[in-house]
Amino acid sequence: MSTTFKILCYTCFLSLLSCTAGRILVFNQPSVEDLKHFPANKITAAPSGKNPFVEDSNINHIPSPCLWTTHQKEICNQGLDDFLDDSNTNAFVIVRNDSILYEQYRARYAPDEPKIIFSITKVFITSLLAILLEEGTIKSLDQKVASFLPSFNLTGKKDISLRHLLQMTSGINHDEYRKLAKSVIIYYHPDLDKFMNKTKLEHQVGQQFVYKSIDTQILGRCMEEATGKSISDLLQEKIWNPLKMEHDGFFTLDRKNGNERMYGGMAVSSRDLLKIARLYLNNGLWDGKQIIPQDWVKTIENRATTNNKWWGYTNGWWLDTYVQADFTQNKDYFAAGYNGQVLYINPEDNIIILRQGKNKGGIKWYTALSHLGKLLGQNDPNKATLDILKNPELFSGVYHNHNNKTIHLSFDHIKQKWEAIIREDAESQTIKCHFHSPLVLTNFRKLFNLMFDVKNGAVKGLYLDKIKEKPLYFSKQNQE
Numbered sequence: 001m002s003t004t005f006k007i008l009c010y011t012c013f014l015s016l017l018s019c020t021a022g023r024i025l026v027f028n029q030p031s032v033e034d035l036k037h038f039p040a041n042k043i044t045a046a047p048s049g050k051n052p053f054v055e056d057s058n059i060n061h062i063p064s065p066c067l068w069t070t071h072q073k074e075i076c077n078q079g080l081d082d083f084l085d086d087s088n089t090n091a092f093v094i095v096r097n098d099s100i101l102y103e104q105y106r107a108r109y110a111p112d113e114p115k116i117i118f119s120i121t122k123v124f125i126t127s128l129l130a131i132l133l134e135e136g137t138i139k140s141l142d143q144k145v146a147s148f149l150p151s152f153n154l155t156g157k158k159d160i161s162l163r164h165l166l167q168m169t170s171g172i173n174h175d176e177y178r179k180l181a182k183s184v185i186i187y188y189h190p191d192l193d194k195f196m197n198k199t200k201l202e203h204q205v206g207q208q209f210v211y212k213s214i215d216t217q218i219l220g221r222c223m224e225e226a227t228g229k230s231i232s233d234l235l236q237e238k239i240w241n242p243l244k245m246e247h248d249g250f251f252t253l254d255r256k257n258g259n260e261r262m263y264g265g266m267a268v269s270s271r272d273l274l275k276i277a278r279l280y281l282n283n284g285l286w287d288g289k290q291i292i293p294q295d296w297v298k299t300i301e302n303r304a305t306t307n308n309k310w311w312g313y314t315n316g317w318w319l320d321t322y323v324q325a326d327f328t329q330n331k332d333y334f335a336a337g338y339n340g341q342v343l344y345i346n347p348e349d350n351i352i353i354l355r356q357g358k359n360k361g362g363i364k365w366y367t368a369l370s371h372l373g374k375l376l377g378q379n380d381p382n383k384a385t386l387d388i389l390k391n392p393e394l395f396s397g398v399y400h401n402h403n404n405k406t407i408h409l410s411f412d413h414i415k416q417k418w419e420a421i422i423r424e425d426a427e428s429q430t431i432k433c434h435f436h437s438p439l440v441l442t443n444f445r446k447l448f449n450l451m452f453d454v455k456n457g458a459v460k461g462l463y464l465d466k467i468k469e470k471p472l473y474f475s476k477q478n479q480e
Contacts, residue, residue, distance in 0.1 A: 030187055030338060032090075032115045032358055035267040038252035041232040041260060049246035051271060052278065056099035061376070068372040069363060087361030089340075091115075091270045095352040096376060098278070105270070107358070112247050114267035115356060118337030121266040122216045123276065124235060126166060126316030128223060130284075130296040131238045138226050141166065148222040151197040159205045165219040166316070167209065167309050173202035174212040177447070186213055192259040196221065208468050209310035213263030216316070220262030231260050242291050243279060245272045264337065270354060277345050277352040301331045301347060305463065305471055312467065320449075320467075321370035323437045327451050327463075332373055334366050344369040349377030367436065386454050387438040392418075394459055395452060399474035407464065407474050409450070420450060422464070 031037075065083040081104065084092050090109040094102040105111065132138045141163035146153040152160060156171075164170040174182050189195045196218055203210070220231050227234060232251040240249065249272065252265035279285075280300070284292030300317050305328060312320035317333045321344075332346040340360035344353040353369045388395055392411040399407040408421040418433035418441050431448055433441035441450040449465035453473075463471035 030116075030118070032117075032339070032341075032356065034116045035114065035250055035252060038254075038261070038265070039256045039258075040250040040252045040267070041230065043232050043236050043240050043245075043249035043251065045247050046241050046244040049244045051246060053095055053098050053100050053271075053274065055103075056101060061101045062094065063372065063375045068375055069368045087357070087363050088359050089355055089357045089361065091354065091356040093270060093274060093352075093354040094372075094376070095274060095278075097350050101376075109270070109356065111271045112269050114247060114250055114269050116252070116265070116267050117273065117341055117356075118264040118339070119213065120268075120273070120335040120337040120341055120343055121262065121264045122213075122316040123335045123343075124239065124266060125216055125220050125223075125231065125262050127276070127279075127292055128231065128234050128238055129162070129166065129219065130292045130315070132223060132226065132234075134293045138162070138223070145218060145222055148225040149197075149218070152218075156201045156205070157199075161206075162219065162222060164206055165215040165222075168211050168215050168313060169206050169209055169309055170212075170215050170218075171201045171203040171205040171207065172199045172212060172214055174199065174210070174214045176211045176213060183213065186217070186263065187261075190255045190258070192217055192254045192261065193221070206308070209313060210468070211313065216263040217261075220260070231262055239276070239291070242289065243272075243275050243286055245275060247272055270356065273343055273354055274352055277343050277354070281345055281347055281350060281352060300333055303328045303330060305473075308470060310468055311471065312465075318366065320366075322367050322374060323440045323451065324371075324374060325439065326453065327439065332370055334370065336366055340365040342366050342369055344373055346370075346373040346377055349373070351376055371437070386452075386457065386459065388418075388441060388452070389435055389438070398477045399462055400477050401464075401472055401474045403472075405472070405474070407450075407462070409462075 062080055065078060065080060078086065084104060085106070090105065090107045092102065092104050093100065109115065129138070133141070142161050144158065145160045145162065145165065146158045152158060160170045176183050186192070186195060196214065199214060223234065224230060235249070247269040250267040251260040252267065253260055279291060280297055283294045283297050284290055296315065300315050303311050303319055305311050312318060317335055319330070319333050321330055321332045321334065323330065331348050332344065334342055334344040336342050340355060340357050340363065342355045342365045351373050353373055355365050355369060386394060396409055396411050399409065404424070406423045408423070410419050412419065420431045420433055422429045422431070431443050431446060433443055433450060436442040436449070439452045439454060442448065447467040449467065451463040451465055451471070452459055453461045453463070459476050461473055461475040463473055465471040
């Protein structure tokens with residue numbers, strides 16, 4: 001093979017990598033190791049970085065996986081170490097009251113080694129937004145995106161505000177769950193500004209929650225325009241230095257000298273992820289200094305069902321945790337990334353749990369970790385007055401909404417399946433439901449939950465939660 005031909009082949013290969021399709025072809029599935037595949041900006045560890053956590057490892061503190069995972073019977077025959085191996089978990093850390101109860105790393109993971117955290121990145125972006133609002137650099141969440149990015153000064157898009165981006169209600173034609181191709185394209189796109197500027201609306205602005213990474217990318221770009229600084233520089237100044245982060249972080253770019261991938265391109269060490277969780281656990285306070293406004297953190301803990309946005313996602317965090325009593329009284333929340341990266345926070349019991357891995361290993365980690373967090377906490381795990389699995393006859397029946405909608409809920413004892421028939425006027429829809437937690441039935445593919453209202457040992461009603469807008473309340477009929 002001639003030298004000229006080799007150079008030509010290499011040039012073609014580089015050209016292939018520069019386009020979205022080429023990156024998909026070469027790199028295939030996104031990986032926690034993708035720091036080596038993308039150029040990146042570095043966020044430098046603080047010179048005086050220190051670890052605020054103390055070692056108190058004791059395996060006896062940790063409930064058996066059989067108690068907090070419900071999908072595999074064979075888990076009951078496993079210890080925690082074997083379970084983590086079989087579920088492809090590479091990092092697993094449990095912290096309570098700043099004491100590390102359990103910490104294990106596998107498969108070239110280490111507490112000081114940055115790995116791609118995918119959409120956990122979003123909470124770093126939203127944390128910066130909270131800080132810039134408090135400082136007055138950004139005046140209001142109701143500022144229009146078009147005031148930062150002129151390309152949004154178009155019909156429809158000119159109505160999008162920072163609040164809409166923050167709460168994923170922008171209406172932009174992108175859906176993380178139902179339009180997988182767009183999620184892949186944004187991950188590998190070599191010019192995110194170009195991708196961002198070409199976005200169009202699918203829904204009316206502010207009317208519907210749809211989880212989509214492009215909203216966070218646009219939000220980050222607005223902050224860069226407001227400050228004249230890159231997101232990595234802002235993180236260095238506003239979070240890495242104040243929190244005395246122990247290790248370098250990295251923000252991968254869409255191309256050399258290009259845009260930071262703000263929706264999910266950070267690489268952060270496990271120990272520094274625990275620090276950002278600790279900051280939220282302490283209501284935004286760090287070493288006596290208020291880094292993030294306390295009101296911002298308290299808003300995250302609140303399951304608001306009366307406003308027009310979906311209750312289960314706010315300020316970059318998810319609130320749809322394991323429910324064993326009235327879901328509106330839950331205070332715990334989590335950040336989640338592709339393939340089961342989860343950073344869970346339980347403020348009532350001062351607990352942080354971190355799970356990282358190369359794939360999910362068949363586990364719904366956000367549900368499992370929030371269940372584990374409640375078992376580890378001071379709350380009585382048996383405080384739920386009723387349980388769907390144990391009392392199906394009490395949950396079956398007819399539920400009525402003031403808008404003349406009804407839900408007929410029934411349980412097939414032979415097939416051990418739930419069925420909900422939703423009727424509105426002459427139309428009806430039948431949905432199969434599955435157990436999610438003691439007081440929640442779900443059909444994840446249809447983005448559908450039934451969350452029960454139980455008071456004094458009686459089923460009073462339920463919330464129909466379509467994971468888009470505020471839930472509808474239905475009263476149970478013919479109660480004795």
